Amino acid sequence: MPVSANRPARVGLIQAPAFFPGTPPGSLALLSAHLKRSGLAHFVRDSSLSLRRRLGVPRAAPDGRLQDANDLIASIKNDPRRLDAALNEEVGAILADEPDIVGFSVLVGTEEMSLDMAERIKRESPRTAVVFGGAQCLRDTLAEDMASSGPVDAVALGEADASLAAFARAFRPGSKSLPKLPGFLVRERGRVTDCGDAPETKSLDDLPFMDFDGFPAQGYDGYFYLNASRGCVRKCAFCTHILQQKFYRSMSAPRIAAEIRHQFERRPECGFMMFGDSLINGNVRVLSELSILLAQFRAEIRTRNPARDFGWGAMAIVHKTMTPGLLKSVRQGGCQTLIYGLESGSQKVVRLMNKNFAVSDAEDVLRATKAAGILPGLFLMVGFPGETEEDFQETLGFVRRNAPFIGQISTSLCDVPKGSALDAHPERYGLKTPLRDRLRWESADGSNTYAVRQERHGRLEGLVRGLGIPLNPPTVRILNQAPRERSRAN
Numbered sequence: 001m002p003v004s005a006n007r008p009a010r011v012g013l014i015q016a017p018a019f020f021p022g023t024p025p026g027s028l029a030l031l032s033a034h035l036k037r038s039g040l041a042h043f044v045r046d047s048s049l050s051l052r053r054r055l056g057v058p059r060a061a062p063d064g065r066l067q068d069a070n071d072l073i074a075s076i077k078n079d080p081r082r083l084d085a086a087l088n089e090e091v092g093a094i095l096a097d098e099p100d101i102v103g104f105s106v107l108v109g110t111e112e113m114s115l116d117m118a119e120r121i122k123r124e125s126p127r128t129a130v131v132f133g134g135a136q137c138l139r140d141t142l143a144e145d146m147a148s149s150g151p152v153d154a155v156a157l158g159e160a161d162a163s164l165a166a167f168a169r170a171f172r173p174g175s176k177s178l179p180k181l182p183g184f185l186v187r188e189r190g191r192v193t194d195c196g197d198a199p200e201t202k203s204l205d206d207l208p209f210m211d212f213d214g215f216p217a218q219g220y221d222g223y224f225y226l227n228a229s230r231g232c233v234r235k236c237a238f239c240t241h242i243l244q245q246k247f248y249r250s251m252s253a254p255r256i257a258a259e260i261r262h263q264f265e266r267r268p269e270c271g272f273m274m275f276g277d278s279l280i281n282g283n284v285r286v287l288s289e290l291s292i293l294l295a296q297f298r299a300e301i302r303t304r305n306p307a308r309d310f311g312w313g314a315m316a317i318v319h320k321t322m323t324p325g326l327l328k329s330v331r332q333g334g335c336q337t338l339i340y341g342l343e344s345g346s347q348k349v350v351r352l353m354n355k356n357f358a359v360s361d362a363e364d365v366l367r368a369t370k371a372a373g374i375l376p377g378l379f380l381m382v383g384f385p386g387e388t389e390e391d392f393q394e395t396l397g398f399v400r401r402n403a404p405f406i407g408q409i410s411t412s413l414c415d416v417p418k419g420s421a422l423d424a425h426p427e428r429y430g431l432k433t434p435l436r437d438r439l440r441w442e443s444a445d446g447s448n449t450y451a452v453r454q455e456r457h458g459r460l461e462g463l464v465r466g467l468g469i470p471l472n473p474p475t476v477r478i479l480n481q482a483p484r485e486r487s488r489a490n
């Protein structure tokens with residue numbers, strides 16, 4: 001790269017393995033749109049996809065499941081010599097695009113390969129600045145560890161909607177000094193400078209439409225993720241969401257509908273999208289208005305081409321406001337699946353989790369969702385501190401009682417994520433301290449251990465399977481149930 005202090009920087013945005021194989025990475029699609037809007041030269045690259053292709057790693061595991069990050073890492077590491085060669089080729093391809101800054105989006109499962117690729121980039125091209133950002137780059141996650149890692153020059157803290165473009169604009173290719181702007185930890189000559197936090201984006205309506213143009217048309221599952229809100233209206237004790245997105249904000253309904261139109265019109269091959277939002281019903285007024293706008297859009301699409309339609313899915317909280325009337329309208333707006341965070345069938349445990357809903361309301365919501373023609377899903381968590389065998393039986397009872405109204409269930413074992421309320425106040429939740437293992441924690445009274453949780457988890461999954469309810473299905477399975485046909489049925 002020639003030294004020229006006045007040339008604007010060119011940015012490469014990279015998703016290292018192992019990233020979820022079904023859809024292009026949404027974070028990079030948004031950052032790419034920001035850079036495009038700012039007129040900054042850039043490219044995106046899904047190296048998780050390219051490396052899987054180079055190594056011939058299939059997307060599905062032998063049992064037909066879409067491989068998750070751990071499976072993919074294991075498959076990718078299967079043959080270290082081939083992996084080494086493939087990584088060198090991949091890094092060669094990135095550098096051939098002549099970036100001045102290479103930005104990696106780093107979340108759980110991608111840390112190791114992001115660092116490995118960054119190291120190779122620095123070895124081949126020491127002048128290229130490496131910037132890390134994403135969910136693993138918060139003060140409460142690995143930001144500081146990443147900033148002190150050899151190949152990383154700067155770490156973007158949290159939301160980087162404005163700060164990445166500002167960094168790229170201020171960056172002088174060839175200069176030994178890096179911009180020191182709010183929102184970054186910057187490392188120079190082995191010392192990390194903390195430049196403070198950048199403000200969170202308040203008005204999501206001002207965000208550009210996500211830009212998927214740089215990703216290959218082939219190689220994904222024909223749907224995509226869109227984000228219409230950030231944050232959450234609840235503060236569940238096991239969740240770290242608040243660290244990632246500090247407060248709840250939503251786009252307005254017209255803004256969301258405009259982006260959906262834009263994305264579907266650009267991608268006639270797509271019939272489905274998932275909202276990446278933690279919840280679609282954080283603002284029920286917006287959901288209600290959006291449903292009406294999307295029903296109009298569906299009608300327009302069908303008028304133009306009777307064979308075409310679109311559908312969407314989302315996660316949601318259990319809330320009284322999910323009435324039959326609203327759900328009917330949501331269905332008319334194309335919703336095909338809503339996955340609710342129930343977590344437990346015991347009112348006591350739901351309260352301990354700080355989830356703030358009545359289990360009886362959850363039953364009404366499930367039934368109303370199904371009656372509206374929407375596939376209802378549930379998240380269930382086993383072994384929250386305070387859960388007794390009787391409480392667990394209530395969860396099993398809930399599943400049995402409501403089986404005809406449940407389209408899928410995803411299960412998990414309660415762990416103690418760093419930064420969650422469980423982690424901050426272990427005594428309050430009856431955990432044995434000091435906490436030695438976030439997964440294998442036990443209660444102070446010894447009644448809730450990893451073995452107890454695993455055993456309950458096995459029983460729950462056995463029941464779900466026995467009832468014929470799809471267990472932990474990837475979204476693509478839902479799609480495979482012919483969404484267009486299902487959407488026509490309603």
Ligand code: B12
Nearest residue numbers: 019020026027103105107108109133134135156159160276
């Ligand atoms: C949608 C989503 C998914 C989708 C992703 C779809 C897609 N194709 O993009 C799917 C379902 C595939 C998914 C999977 C998983 N996910 Co997920 N997911 C989310 C979710 C709900 C939204 C992410 C998103 O798109 N946000 C919108 C984008 C624009 O925002 P963003 O990613 O935060 O990006 C901003 C900043 O982080 C930053 N940034 C991001 N990348 C970069 C890069 C650079 C260079 C810079 C400068 C800045 C930067 O700037 C962006 C704009 O402000 C978040 C929770 C949340 N609400 O954030 C969890 C979340 C990211 N997921 C999480 C997890 C744990 C997982 C899984 C590991 C779950 C599992 N156990 O299987 C898997 C596998 C992850 C993987 N390695 O592939 C965690 C990550 C925790 C962590 N510390 O890393 C989160 C935060 C949820 C949580 N609190 O637990 N996920």
Ligand code: SF4
Nearest residue numbers: 232234235236239278
């Ligand atoms: S509702 Fe979901 S995203 Fe919100 S705090 Fe609870 S678990 Fe986290």
